[in-house]
Amino acid sequence: MSTPPMELVAISxxxxxxxxxxxxxxxxxxFELHPESDSEFAGLNRADGLFLGFQRVxxxxxxxxxxxxVPQQIHLDFKVEDLDLAEVMLLQLGATKxxxxxxxxxxxxxxxxAGHPFCITLV
Incomplete structure (x- = not known):
């Protein structure tokens, strides 16, 4: 049995x-801020259509x-070209290490x- 094609379109x-x-x-x-974001659900749109959502709990x-x-709940990974520069920028934006x-x-x-762990790794 073959797997049906699936395209990831959103992560919340x-x-x-x-x-x-x-x-x-x-x-x-x-990523572009979604125009209908509010205090209950906000989102970002990536140019290729991927939606990154944030929901109030x-x-x-x-x-x-x-x-x-209290488990991770989700884990995001980002590729970066300059690890040190990316780390400094993210810490300045409010991330912690x-x-x-x-x-x-x-x-x-x-x-x-919000407490979610995420990784940055060299390209």
């Missing part, structure tokens, strides 16, 4: 403040990476403002 992250998280990823990626509990007491770094010198794990 739970958070406490959708507009704040959308702004963080907008500034980090340059009451009593949201941020992941505690790498501890799995956890002590635990399993990626080595070709990438790093950062935490977005």
């Amino acid at each position: 992250l739970d958070c406490a403040d959708p507009e704040e998280l959308a702004e963080f990823y907008h500034r980090a990626t340059g 009451e009593n949201y509990h941020a992941p505690q990476w790498p501890d799995q007491a 956890p002590e635990h770094q399993p990626v080595g010198d070709k990438g790093c794990v950062l935490i977005d403002p």
